[in-house]
Amino acid sequence: MPTFSKQTYTDRRERLRQQLSDGLLLFFGNEESPMNYTDNCYPFRQDSNFLYFFGIDRPGLSAVIDLDNNHEIIFGDELTITDIVWTGPQATISEMASQVGINETRASKQLAELLINADKSDRSIHYLPPYRSNNLFKISGWFDISSRKVNELASKEFIKAIVTLRSHKSPEEIDEMVKAVNISRKMHLKAQEMCLSGVIESQVSGALHEIAIGEGGQFAYPPIITINGQTLHNHHYGNTLKKGQVLLVDAGAEAPSHYAGDITRSFPVDGSFTNQQREVYSTVLTAENNAIANCKPGITYKEIHESAMLDLAEGLKDMGVMKGDMSEAVEQGAHALFCPHGLGHMIGLDVHDMEDLGEDLVGYSNEVKRSEQFGKKSLRLGRSLEEGFVFTVEPGIYFIPELIDIWQSENKFKEFIDYGALSKFRGLGGIRIEDNVLITANGSQVIGEPIPKSLKVIEQ
């Protein structure tokens, strides 16, 4: 069954149509995704745009909205009795389509025909940038576009119309996101409980899978569960936890409705931080709490990011690792040695919401452009915040030996960085704290039940 009512889906499509003038809108639902041969597939994940406008969670479908003739059509092939022996009885495509307010369905093979004819008649065909190669090659073949040009020729008008809709979460969407965060909360409470010397990272991962999957959902993204938090995208789970280390857990559930949670906590193994770790943790927590408190409609997320980076830098100065004027240091990008990533990103049906549509079209605007400076250029969300936006706030401090060595050898920012003092922090790893924040009419709120993060509770 679709997550929301028929009215929700017809309203969303109506609001989409109002933003676009003419032509055809093409939506690819996803196909199954093979692991090691055609019939052994990963768990099916429907395309998020398809889910948002059509709500049907089954592989092999696509849809067209014909703006000129006011048609909405779902394309797909009904199961045969042979299929049903293997898959069990299923709702027909027309039954599913009617649950989301669509009355016309056609066989899959008719999609190419419709689109190729429309293309020959010089009608506008709006498509989205494909992120799976089967769709890329379909577009390339149907419209005779070089595969290298397919993404670039995707419809900006169509993308912007979707971004406008999906950026503002409705109350019923927020309910789903709260569910995702609350499942993620259970995962983090479990991780904290398991954060003892002798435990292997993969055992923690297994226990978190039990929760995400046991609740009828999935992981929203491959979790990071590591004592090497300084490696930002670490998907290795082979280390055994030792006293004195910090376990960084960046793990979020995808609710059964496919809305994502994205939560990070950093736990001391065996329950207590070293003094150095405690200083770093407190700095990160202050930056996170301040950033959340500062979020409100009208402020740009770029400002929130810069202010959080300043908090981190001030903390690092107190530790003796940075020196000089921290406003100047952050302006020039010296802090990025310790936090080379952005403060956060939109979240919704995707953990990096709508990233398939293009980061800049989602996170930036005519008024706020992306920086090219190391660190700041990795900020995915920069634009002015509006009521209904949901995004992550996730400052962190990392000691990345490979990066430190390069900067030190170049004497980079030596007016702001005390490389001698820094050497004492070299093995500390990384500490990050992350929550999911909703912009309300007057301010912001962290969604879901609170997930412990105070020093006192984390050190239990």
Place this chain on the structure above:
Amino acid sequence: MPTFSKQTYTDRRERLRQQLSDGLLLFFGNEESPMNYTDNCYPFRQDSNFLYFFGIDRPGLSAVIDLDNNHEIIFGDELTITDIVWTGPQATISEMASQVGINETRASKQLAELLINADKSDRSIHYLPPYRSNNLFKISGWFDISSRKVNELASKEFIKAIVTLRSHKSPEEIDEMVKAVNISRKMHLKAQEMCLSGVIESQVSGALHEIAIGEGGQFAYPPIITINGQTLHNHHYGNTLKKGQVLLVDAGAEAPSHYAGDITRSFPVDGSFTNQQREVYSTVLTAENNAIANCKPGITYKEIHESAMLDLAEGLKDMGVMKGDMSEAVEQGAHALFCPHGLGHMIGLDVHDMEDLGEDLVGYSNEVKRSEQFGKKSLRLGRSLEEGFVFTVEPGIYFIPELIDIWQSENKFKEFIDYGALSKFRGLGGIRIEDNVLITANGSQVIGEPIPKSLKVIEQ
């Protein structure tokens, strides 16, 4: 680190080269596989042929064996310092290549150049049938082959040479398969423990994920955990277990080395079968035990399949559901109403081993051809068994309402099926029992520690 020694990989490639005369052998390693946008990927799964011959478990690699010049080359791109900030320090491609006995590595973009030049010089290029569309379109583009023809033009010679090697498992491969079965065993013991009324299928799935992932591996295939065992490929996990039902669990671990286990057990909810269920269970267990006992070098698996189907049919006759001469019934395919699938398939690095290379080239031979009869045509393995083969033995009995209704309305095989008596079994669902079997010099053995399946233990 590769699973096996350098010698193992160089030997495998040497034995491969000996079977082929000239030209280039192309191996695609796998790329990351996107879920809902380019950078949010499923857990990486390396291609099994690449793993078998090159052992490197990292995305974005490919390899060529040049038979004419005796070159072995791995293609891939080294990480930049920017990558290392995100991924942490990693072995270089040349370091990894040298661990598996390859001395030459080149940048990825040089692969197309090498192959296109070789193609222009009319050299033979042997490639395998691609199962991921990015590789299909690469081949289509490089060699100017219509995408519809790519699979058909794959090299039969190359496929057959690989099948010859991979079909016979070495002792070190069997050790890895035993590990996979032993992890799967823990999963099934856990499932049995949880098989109580009130539990939701997804909770069982979560608990099994904890084990598969906690042991550092994965699932070898999407598990079936269902009270609707009559649906053969059931990936729905939303039902709550009730007394009187049977929970069918078809779940196998992939060991960290990527070798697969594939085990099925059928548990009574709350520990006791109904009389009908007990009769069906006993019949399936007898068929499974007999089939395993009959496996030995020289006998065809088609014979084993037919004999197991006869055991099932005889049991169904004892229950009053079938009637007449059961040899005749099985010969004509009447039993397939109750078991429409084959008795088993090869297993190894893939759960359906080498299925990407083509089912018939793996499971059949010049002497043993695939049947076209309903039921028998789904048998993936038919050929004569040889020492070192590992495969599944997995008989089952299912009551599939949709199929029963069609057959009954057509009066199909009414001389062998008592549709009146059958109606009393209609809601029973499905029961399957599956183990993984190795052909030894004189017979066969179930691999791994025994996983309980006797009626007495299953009903505890």
